[in-house]
Amino acid sequence: MNVNLIKEFVAIVGKDQVFADEVDRQAYSYDAAVLMPQVPALVVMPETQEQLGKTVKLAYENGLPITVRGAGSNLSGAVIPSSADTVVILTNRLNRILEINEEDLYAVVEPGVITSVFAEAVSARGLFYPPDPGSQTISTIGGNVALNAGGLRGLKYGVTKDYLMGMDFFDCNGDLIKTGSRTVKCVTGYNLSGMMLASEGTLGVFSQIILKLVPPPKDSKAMMAVYDDIADASETVAAIIAAHILPCTLEILDKKCLTYIEAYTHAGLPVDAAAILLIEVDGSHAQAVEEDADKVIELCKKCGAKYINIAKDAAEKNKLWEARRNALPALARARPTTVLEDATVPRSKIPAMVAAVNRISEKYSLEIGTFGHAGDGNLHPTILCDRRNKEEFKRVEDAIDEIFDAALNLQGTLSGEHGIGIAKAKWMEKETNRATVNFSKKLRLALDPKYLFNAGKKIV
Amino acid sequence: MNVNLIKEFVAIVGKDQVFADEVDRQAYSYDAAVLMPQVPALVVMPETQEQLGKTVKLAYENGLPITVRGAGSNLSGAVIPSSADTVVILTNRLNRILEINEEDLYAVVEPGVITSVFAEAVSARGLFYPPDPGSQTISTIGGNVALNAGGLRGLKYGVTKDYLMGMDFFDCNGDLIKTGSRTVKCVTGYNLSGMMLASEGTLGVFSQIILKLVPPPKDSKAMMAVYDDIADASETVAAIIAAHILPCTLEILDKKCLTYIEAYTHAGLPVDAAAILLIEVDGSHAQAVEEDADKVIELCKKCGAKYINIAKDAAEKNKLWEARRNALPALARARPTTVLEDATVPRSKIPAMVAAVNRISEKYSLEIGTFGHAGDGNLHPTILCDRRNKEEFKRVEDAIDEIFDAALNLQGTLSGEHGIGIAKAKWMEKETNRATVNFSKKLRLALDPKYLFNAGKKIV
Numbered sequence: 001m002n003v004n005l006i007k008e009f010v011a012i013v014g015k016d017q018v019f020a021d022e023v024d025r026q027a028y029s030y031d032a033a034v035l036m037p038q039v040p041a042l043v044v045m046p047e048t049q050e051q052l053g054k055t056v057k058l059a060y061e062n063g064l065p066i067t068v069r070g071a072g073s074n075l076s077g078a079v080i081p082s083s084a085d086t087v088v089i090l091t092n093r094l095n096r097i098l099e100i101n102e103e104d105l106y107a108v109v110e111p112g113v114i115t116s117v118f119a120e121a122v123s124a125r126g127l128f129y130p131p132d133p134g135s136q137t138i139s140t141i142g143g144n145v146a147l148n149a150g151g152l153r154g155l156k157y158g159v160t161k162d163y164l165m166g167m168d169f170f171d172c173n174g175d176l177i178k179t180g181s182r183t184v185k186c187v188t189g190y191n192l193s194g195m196m197l198a199s200e201g202t203l204g205v206f207s208q209i210i211l212k213l214v215p216p217p218k219d220s221k222a223m224m225a226v227y228d229d230i231a232d233a234s235e236t237v238a239a240i241i242a243a244h245i246l247p248c249t250l251e252i253l254d255k256k257c258l259t260y261i262e263a264y265t266h267a268g269l270p271v272d273a274a275a276i277l278l279i280e281v282d283g284s285h286a287q288a289v290e291e292d293a294d295k296v297i298e299l300c301k302k303c304g305a306k307y308i309n310i311a312k313d314a315a316e317k318n319k320l321w322e323a324r325r326n327a328l329p330a331l332a333r334a335r336p337t338t339v340l341e342d343a344t345v346p347r348s349k350i351p352a353m354v355a356a357v358n359r360i361s362e363k364y365s366l367e368i369g370t371f372g373h374a375g376d377g378n379l380h381p382t383i384l385c386d387r388r389n390k391e392e393f394k395r396v397e398d399a400i401d402e403i404f405d406a407a408l409n410l411q412g413t414l415s416g417e418h419g420i421g422i423a424k425a426k427w428m429e430k431e432t433n434r435a436t437v438n439f440s441k442k443l444r445l446a447l448d449p450k451y452l453f454n455a456g457k458k459i460v
Numbered sequence: 461m462n463v464n465l466i467k468e469f470v471a472i473v474g475k476d477q478v479f480a481d482e483v484d485r486q487a488y489s490y491d492a493a494v495l496m497p498q499v500p501a502l503v504v505m506p507e508t509q510e511q512l513g514k515t516v517k518l519a520y521e522n523g524l525p526i527t528v529r530g531a532g533s534n535l536s537g538a539v540i541p542s543s544a545d546t547v548v549i550l551t552n553r554l555n556r557i558l559e560i561n562e563e564d565l566y567a568v569v570e571p572g573v574i575t576s577v578f579a580e581a582v583s584a585r586g587l588f589y590p591p592d593p594g595s596q597t598i599s600t601i602g603g604n605v606a607l608n609a610g611g612l613r614g615l616k617y618g619v620t621k622d623y624l625m626g627m628d629f630f631d632c633n634g635d636l637i638k639t640g641s642r643t644v645k646c647v648t649g650y651n652l653s654g655m656m657l658a659s660e661g662t663l664g665v666f667s668q669i670i671l672k673l674v675p676p677p678k679d680s681k682a683m684m685a686v687y688d689d690i691a692d693a694s695e696t697v698a699a700i701i702a703a704h705i706l707p708c709t710l711e712i713l714d715k716k717c718l719t720y721i722e723a724y725t726h727a728g729l730p731v732d733a734a735a736i737l738l739i740e741v742d743g744s745h746a747q748a749v750e751e752d753a754d755k756v757i758e759l760c761k762k763c764g765a766k767y768i769n770i771a772k773d774a775a776e777k778n779k780l781w782e783a784r785r786n787a788l789p790a791l792a793r794a795r796p797t798t799v800l801e802d803a804t805v806p807r808s809k810i811p812a813m814v815a816a817v818n819r820i821s822e823k824y825s826l827e828i829g830t831f832g833h834a835g836d837g838n839l840h841p842t843i844l845c846d847r848r849n850k851e852e853f854k855r856v857e858d859a860i861d862e863i864f865d866a867a868l869n870l871q872g873t874l875s876g877e878h879g880i881g882i883a884k885a886k887w888m889e890k891e892t893n894r895a896t897v898n899f900s901k902k903l904r905l906a907l908d909p910k911y912l913f914n915a916g917k918k919i920v
Contacts (some may be wrong), residue, residue: 103698104806104837126704148647159645161654162622175895183804184836185619185876187608187658188884188891189919190900194621194654198647215704238563244586244675244744284704285748292744344643346564376644377564416645424648431648435635439907440650446906447899459649 001041001085005062009044009087012054017093019043028088031072031079032135034339034387035422040067040081045090049110049168049207052094056205057174059087065452068201070112070140074147075340076421078200082455089205091142098208100125105213106165106182111142111206115149118211128216130157133417134328142206148198150417152324155375156246156282157214159417160197166210167193172448180210200419201454203447220248220282221293222317223310225300230254230275232304234351237277237374239299241347245292249280250375251324254354257331257369257382261323264330269323273306277374278324280317327371331382334367339383339396343407344416347377356406357381363402364395378416404430425460461501461545465522469504469547472514477553479503488548491532491539492595494799494847495882500527500541505550509570509628509667512554516665517634519547525912528661530572530600534607535800536881538660542915549665551602558668560585565673566625566642571602571666575609578671588676590617593877594788602666608658610877612784615835616706616742617674619877620657626670627653632908640670660879661914663907680708680742681753682777683770685760690714690735692764694811697737697834699759701807705752709740710835714814717787717829717842724790727782733766737834738784740777787831791842794827799843799856803867804876807837816866817841823862824855838876864890885920 001020009018019025020042030037041064046052059066065086072079081088091112099108102125109118115136122129132151133139139149145167150159166180169192179192196203227233233252240247253261254275262269270276277300281292293310300308311317332338345353354370357379361368372379381403387393404414404427414424414431429437440459445451461480469478479485480502489497501524506512519526525546532539541548551572559568562585569578575596582589592611593599599609605627610619626640629652639652656663687693693712700707713721714735722729730736737760741752753770760768771777792798805813814830817839821828832839841863847853864874864887874884874891889897900919905911 101806101808103701103808105701106806148645148651150645154645158622161651162618171895171899173895175899176893177896177899178892179896181804181873182806182871183838183873183876184807185608185610185614185804185833185838186873187877187879188874189880189888189896190659190663190903191608191621191654191657192896192900192903194651194657195903197651197654199650203650215706241563241565246675283745283748285743285745285751288743288745288748344641344645346561346566346642347644348561348563373645378643378645411642413641413643413646414648416643417647419647420649428649432638433636435631435633436637436639436649436652439631439635439637440652442906443650443652443655443903446902 006042008058009042009055012058013044013046013051017045017047028069029081031074031077033075033077033080033421033423034337035077035080038081038083040086040088041084043088043090045093047093049094052205052207053170053174053176055089056170060172060174060450060452063450063452065455067454068205070143071135071138073135073139074143074421075418076423078147078419078421078457080422091140097121102127104182107211107213109141109209109211111140111209113141115139115141115144122213123216126216127213129163129211129213131160131163141209145197145206145209146199146201147419150378152249152251152373154373154378155250156248163212164193164197165212167196168207169196169204170207171204176207177204182210200421200458202444202458203453215284217282218284219286219289220280221289222280222320223297223308224320225277225279225305225308226270226273227275227304228273228306229304230354231351233275233277234354236300236303236305237347237350239303240296243295243299245281245295247279247296247375248282249278251278251372252374253323253327253371254369256367257327257371260334260369261326261330264333265322265326267319267322278320331369331384335384335386337385337387339385341381341400341403342415342418343403343412344378345407345410345412347375349410349412350374350377350379352410353379353406357403360399360402364399366395366399377412420458422457425458428459466502468518469502469515472518473504473506473511477505477507488529489541491534491537493535493537493540493881493883494797495537495540498541498543500546500548501544503548503550505553507553509554512665512667513630513634513636515549516630520632520634520910520912523910523912525915527914528665530603531595531598533595533599534603534881535878536883538607538879538881538914538917540882551600557581562587564642567671567673569601569669569671571600571669573601575599575601575604582673583676587673589623589671589673591620591623601669605657605666605669606660607879610838612709612711612833614833614838615710616708623672624653624657625672627656628667629656629664630667631664632913636667637664642670660881660918662904662918663913675744677742678744679746679749680740681749682740682780683757683768684780685737685739685765685768686730686733687735687764688733688766689764690814691811693735693737694814696760696763696765697807697810699763700756703755703759705741705755707739707756707835708742709738711738711784711832712834713783713787713831714829717791717831720794720829721783721786721790724793725782725786729783738780791829791844795844795846797845797847799845801841801860801863802875802878803863803872804838805867805870805872807835809870809872810834810837810839812870813839813866817863820859820862824859826855826859837872880918882917885918888919
């Protein structure tokens, strides 16, 4: 990049917050997706919202593509720099929790605040911020909003969308746009924060975010139900919902996942099982939680669970949850490349989706382990492979195509929580139609006429 | 309107669904706002989504302003035709409930479905659709989404925004745009349904809407708490939230409201009280509801409630709720014109807002009764006047200006649920800033380049 332009960025944020050396830029060339890296031209780390706005303005005025980055934990390439002349803008210094308001049940944060740090701060004030994406110990609120991050609690507590009350963001002119409110109800102006949600960095740059907080549950009960037939596990999920119980966690892991996790953790998992469900019910009254737990246990048995381990305290629950937490790390040990997919279906279609994934894994001779959020239909078929093996990776890409087809045929959607990024942009028309893609492009170009905000992502 | 053009509309929807006579057009010249009517050029009532799309396309191609109308119950003028050449498109025939899916907890409806009809159909299937705007027995789901309608259950159950999963809508080309999903989690494409939410008919025309359903509460308990000091009532609201109880209803009515309601209903309301709270707690377990109710009663007493009437059954609860249901009708009897305001503040600011409204009513020598959703800060100061009295109405308009100022100074917002419409468009910049208004206009004109979708509303 032109040395004078670099000086202008330095003038805004200071020389210690501008990274021009190649060895630094390399560190920001990739995210958590299995895609080719792209080294950016420059990396800039503003320290204040004002510096952020000026950085955006300077980059945009000079026609530089912009990719905003928090932790870079995105799984679809949304944070891979668009091109060699991209400026990566880091939000990590914008990590202030500006306000936690207990009376009015909201908080205001800068986009670089780490999700679990925020959740803990809220918890320390006696409140609850439920969205818990798998990346929460590193991912940022800004990233969560840009992707409408989900997590395990989606069925009962909702996802980031359900907690976004408003925001300030910078538009392509570096002007600050204000939307939403600190009030529960607000219909003033357009729902611009709704529009920015899940926009994957393509419509503007977040400056600060208003989030809803809720009272915390006071009690919970966790269990693991073990099945000889994954269909019985799926049936249990349906039965629990039909009984109008919304567990705060309702996760499924298949045999392949269990085998790999046990090989990694030696925790005594039932590796001969076809599948397990991890279920947690919670609520504000201990007796109600007990009643729900009893009902869930009854339903598990009725639907064919071989046995159920009930955690008698938090320590036992954590032991059970180890399985879920270790699913991805355990699978990732198997082969050099781990492709984590995210196609989502209505929960009643989980049996069909699981069957489809198994059929696809056989058809393409691939190892695929499936775990995920059975309660909300957001499964994660995980393909274990080596992308350096081009023949195998071609089979992987074809398998992914078929996984998407299967999800769409079951009235599902391409992505439940990981985003479209680079990886899924080409399927957008298949799920919607040409008019929707064109409309989305029109929207995008209206708000980003030079096509600089994360070009090549989301809608192409 | 040109007779040949009318024939083209007739060719789409049939002659019985096109209203050109003035006496018919007059009926669609106004909504529930206290604003000047505008007789449209034509009124068209499509019967199918396909007819709707063709109607939109024909109107847009011919440069005709379009105002979409469900019940016309909007309180801010959002459904008053923009101009004399406007085509009003009615959604009333698009009233099919297309799907209620119990397994996957969603429904799909056409925009003209009446909210309470939908809620009852959902209830008959053992599920719950909570948003209950005051207009629910006449307003439509399409109108609710266009305004992000609220209601009494907002604090605990959320508002329309929290139930909108996706939609199909027609853009200015009459093309069908598809967004969202039948799944709990979806980040595919832009959050276009979020963008359309609260857009007040200015960005497109809804064709069908996907709504989330939840399990119904199994038990509830209702009560009326009576206060000698409205500050004690406000303090009670704060105490209930601080105790982490979210009642499904938490309404306030002031002395003036009580006086008018009693004069209307003779129900034995405490007209010597300064204010009352109507509180309902609900949940899935009877004992938990009992415990919450006991806690609430204790807090009411602690905060100075003179006494509390607890409803022992549904009939008694309905009797108590009569007061709330009759607030607006009772106030509306007082004078020829009833101006129902909607400025909303964080709930901790309710005492200050109530004090401000009282100060304003004295300053401008106006009668203002205040009732509303104390739990979420969405109060409805209601000004009783006669708009034919120009001197008085000038004082009313100045008072409204000050009410908005007061709300904004308390970190509130112009509108909690009634929308911006015509009535509040000029205050948009005050709450946000010039850049936000310009950004919003840019968005609007990108999606509606001829400025035909409900011109003069929302953002001007």
